Amino acid sequence: MELRSRSGWIEVICGSMFAGKTEELIRRIKRINYANKEALVFKPVIDNRYSDDEVVSHSMQKISSYPVNNTKEAREIIEKRNKLPYAVAFDEAQFFDSELIRLAEDLANKGVRVIIAGLDLDFRGEPFGIMPELLARAEYITKLHAICQICGEPATRTQRIIDGKPAHYNDPTILVSASEKYEARCRHHHEVIKDE
Ligand SMILES: [Zn+2]
Known part of the structure; x- marks a missing residue:
């Protein structure tokens, strides 16, 4: 064999x-x-x-x-x-x-x-x-890792920005007709809007 x-x-x-x-x-x-x-x-x-x-x-x-x-x-x-x-x-x-x-x-x-x-x-x-x-x-x-666009440290998160503001937690993953963009961010500069 x-x-x-x-x-x-x-x-x-x-x-x-x-x-x-x-x-x-x-x-x-x-x-x-x-x-x-x-x-x-x-x-x-x-x-x-x-x-x-x-x-x-x-x-x-x-x-x-x-x-x-x-x-x-x-x-x-x-x-x-x-x-x-x-x-x-x-x-x-x-x-x-x-x-x-x-x-x-x-x-x-x-x-x-x-x-x-x-x-x-x-x-x-x-x-x-x-x-x-x-x-x-x-x-x-x-x-x-990417590079955080705010502080230059290693980035592990993807920041989603819709109409110039951080995306809301409840926003759907795919939006139609919104002006959105993405940035690389570290843990500390990653922002998600949440309702209290
Ligand atoms: Zn950062």
């Missing part, structure tokens, strides 16, 4: 907005491609900031990706193939449904390197969607 080390694990890249998560994801995918190994990249359809079928970082680095509406679509694309790729990556994982947890586990158990990038905290500063569970199940975690 051939003795060989087994691959297959989950690695998560997390942090606030402007921390460079997508850039780090792209760096890892390019390294895999240089080694002539195959990587499939998925992203949620909701994220069409720059391009429909590419993952693009703020610094305009890009790689091609499959935009999917849900985890089921990603699973179908993977299962239609003859053999499993070396790696499967998911960008903006906080927007995926909870089936992604099962899919990531299944792939890692079958020997696939699973790379997940996403926001660990939402604009309220609370754990975002399925990210806490993915972080708990991951073998490797990279937590990236």
